[in-house]
Amino acid sequence: MKYFLYARKSTEDEEKQVLSLESQLDQARATFPNLDIIELPPESASAFKPYNRPVFDDMLKRIEADEAQGIVAWHPDRLSRNEVDAAAITYMVRTGKILDLKFCSYPFDNSPEGIMMLQTIMSHSQYFSAKLSKDVKRGFEKKLQMGWKPGMTRVGYLNTPELDKGTKIIIKDPERFANVRKMWEMLLSGAYTVPEILEIANNDWGFRTKKRRKVGGGPLSRSCIYDVFTDIFYTGWFRHNGELYKGKYPPMITVDEFDRAQMILGRKGKPRPQKHRFAFTGFIRCGDCGGAITAESKLKFIKSSKQTKKYTYYRCTWKRPCGQRKVMREEELERQIAQILNSITILPEFKTWAIKVLNQSNDSEIEDRTKLHITQSRGTLETQKELDNLTMMRYRDLIDDEEYSSERSKLKAKLAKLQENLRSTEDRASKWLELTEQTFEFATYAKENFEKGDLGTKKEIFVALGNNPTIQNGKLEIQLNNWFVPIAKAAGELNADYEKIRTNKYASPKQKEGDLASINAKWLRRPDSNRQPSP
Numbered sequence: 001m002k003y004f005l006y007a008r009k010s011t012e013d014e015e016k017q018v019l020s021l022e023s024q025l026d027q028a029r030a031t032f033p034n035l036d037i038i039e040l041p042p043e044s045a046s047a048f049k050p051y052n053r054p055v056f057d058d059m060l061k062r063i064e065a066d067e068a069q070g071i072v073a074w075h076p077d078r079l080s081r082n083e084v085d086a087a088a089i090t091y092m093v094r095t096g097k098i099l100d101l102k103f104c105s106y107p108f109d110n111s112p113e114g115i116m117m118l119q120t121i122m123s124h125s126q127y128f129s130a131k132l133s134k135d136v137k138r139g140f141e142k143k144l145q146m147g148w149k150p151g152m153t154r155v156g157y158l159n160t161p162e163l164d165k166g167t168k169i170i171i172k173d174p175e176r177f178a179n180v181r182k183m184w185e186m187l188l189s190g191a192y193t194v195p196e197i198l199e200i201a202n203n204d205w206g207f208r209t210k211k212r213r214k215v216g217g218g219p220l221s222r223s224c225i226y227d228v229f230t231d232i233f234y235t236g237w238f239r240h241n242g243e244l245y246k247g248k249y250p251p252m253i254t255v256d257e258f259d260r261a262q263m264i265l266g267r268k269g270k271p272r273p274q275k276h277r278f279a280f281t282g283f284i285r286c287g288d289c290g291g292a293i294t295a296e297s298k299l300k301f302i303k304s305s306k307q308t309k310k311y312t313y314y315r316c317t318w319k320r321p322c323g324q325r326k327v328m329r330e331e332e333l334e335r336q337i338a339q340i341l342n343s344i345t346i347l348p349e350f351k352t353w354a355i356k357v358l359n360q361s362n363d364s365e366i367e368d369r370t371k372l373h374i375t376q377s378r379g380t381l382e383t384q385k386e387l388d389n390l391t392m393m394r395y396r397d398l399i400d401d402e403e404y405s406s407e408r409s410k411l412k413a414k415l416a417k418l419q420e421n422l423r424s425t426e427d428r429a430s431k432w433l434e435l436t437e438q439t440f441e442f443a444t445y446a447k448e449n450f451e452k453g454d455l456g457t458k459k460e461i462f463v464a465l466g467n468n469p470t471i472q473n474g475k476l477e478i479q480l481n482n483w484f485v486p487i488a489k490a491a492g493e494l495n496a497d498y499e500k501i502r503t504n505k506y507a508s509p510k511q512k513e514g515d516l517a518s519i520n521a522k523w524l525r526r527p528d529s530n531r532q533p534s535p
Contacts, residue, residue, distance in 0.1 A: 001099060002068040003035050004059050007042040008078045024074040024104075031104045038068055047077070050084035060088060063097055070100035076108075076121045086122035090115055147248030149238045155209060155220070155228055156180035156252060170249040177252070179207055180228065184253050187229060187261055190283055191459035194265070198225050229261055237416050242405075244412045246419070255420040278312065279455040280333060280462060287472025289322035295330070314471065326474050334450075336476040337462055341447040344480070344487045347498050348444055380418045387411045443487050494519065 007024040021042035029037070043055040051057065056079070062068065073079055080086040092098040093115055101108040106121065108114055144150070148169055153159050158173045183201060186192045192200070201207040202219040209224070211217030228234070235258045236251030237244055253261075278295035286293060297312045312330035316322050390411065394404040442464065450461045462469075469478040480488060501507070501515045 001036065001070055003032075003037050003070040003072045003100070003102065004063070004068045005029075005037045005039045005072045006056065006059060006078065007040075007074065008047065008053070008056070009042070009044050010046045010048075024078070027074060027104050028072050028102075032072055032102055035070075035072065035102065037072060047079070047081040047085065050082050056085070060092070063092065070098060070102065072102045073104075075103055075105045076101075076118060080122050083123075086119065089122070090119050093118070144240055144243075144245050147246055149233065149240060149245070149247065152212075154231060154233050155224065156234070157249065158210070170247070172250060173210065176207070176210070179205060180234075181252050183225070183228070184234070184257065184261065187264060188257055189460050190264065190463040191456050193282075194225060194229065195222070198222060201225075229265060232258060234258065235416075235420070242409075244409065244416065246416070255417060278314075279330075279458045280314065280337075283463065284314070284469045284471055284476075286316035286322060286324055287470035287475075287477065288324040289316065289320040291317050291320045291322060293317070293471055316471075324472060328471060328474055332474070333471075333476060334458070337458075337465075338447060338450060340465065340476075340478065340480075341450055341461070344443050344484050344491055345447045345495070346440070346443050346487060346491050347495055380415065383411060383415045383418055387415065439484070439487075443484070443491075 005025065005028055007021050007028070009021050009024075021044070025039070025042065040059055041055055043053055045053045047053065047056075059071070063071075071079070079089055089098070089101075093101065093110060100110060101118070108118060153170050156173050156177045156179075157170050160168050160171060179201065183197050186197050186200070187194065198220060207220055208218060209216045209220060232239065232244075233247070234252040235255045236247045236249065237255070238247050239245070281293065281295050284293040285291065293314050294317045295312055295314050297310050299308050299310055302309055313327040314330065314333055315327040316324050387408065390399075390404065390407055393399050394401075399407075442461075446461050446464075450458055453461070464481075466478045466480040466484065469476065471477075497519045498516070501512055501519070504512070507515065
């Protein structure tokens, strides 16, 4: 009598404890050395569903054709974990198509009692798989509600495999978290394209992904960095099967930063690497048609010096109807940016004094923050109540699954935004002080850094100035960030007054100190001088 030797290893995680394919084959050969065995190709497929195993199905057809009369396997559950395949095996045994079954871990007897026991074992295998699947899904749902995303985590974070099952969490990757955060900052600055960030991370920083058993340990790939920049996971929220969940792990960026990043990347496609790098492309618009401002470099031979010089020109892309045909030299654009920076430049002496005064004004900011926190907390509670009521309506069949899923997604997104705003408000005072210090630091040294900086520095400073920059008729216009407005209005007069005091050869140090205090007090009384920047 001939036997087919069948070995199977499921691809499902819950069956990883089963012997490997080669081990199953070796054990079968050793246990039944005297049988006439025809070995089949080992199969890696789940037996939980029928008609999912080509080798198994082909084996039954070949038995029907009388190529063999028996089967050798490690255990009955290698042959079946579902009712259909179990019935096919036991029916072929009962009708005499299969004369014998040999198992390394179970003695089969071809009798009515033996077939009944075989059916029981296969039914138990099917029950075990179904129960395990249900338990896994329930465990996933519990884990999701606790704020932990199942599966492998994202770049910059680590799973905790050393913890016991049910207690595993997601933590910061101490080697990579700060670098991934820096990549987000570079993208949000507008000064770098994604390919440029990728090149800097891999080549300058030597960034390498975490080495796992079969993958990782190499440079960050192009597709991986785009996956990072488009994954809401980094905000402390994550999606699973289309649903949004609040994570317990520390967020890397805010929801607002994520939204800005998506605007930078563009909804219609990912940025393409540029052949030439220009400092001011990507965010300036044409003041006439609203189209993007692009740049191009041209080589020009100078007869007088007999040298070839490169010039860079900025112009509208002219993809829309536009009356602007004038181009702007890069030197002229930089001159106008420097002129704007000059309008907000203040002396270092004033920066030190201003930060001291604004720190003293922090008490009123705390009061404002408290009022805002109360309002936002009320909004968060009301939205959570709406979400709870929606769930109750679904339980009572007042709405169908489609309407429930749609409204639930909207409310969870709204709740995520409210909770993010609430977190921002909780540390608003410290953020406000930090922003204030950064503002005066910027206003003191930005012009100098712009004139001496490289392309990346120039771009970062320009982006930090404000919003909606446009060029029309050779003139650059930009809407200054609101915290620069009072500085721009007072800087000229303030610096002139400081200069008079500084160059007064006849005033004593004590007199100069008094004059400086007088100027500071005068500026503080201006109607717009105490306008606080929004965090």
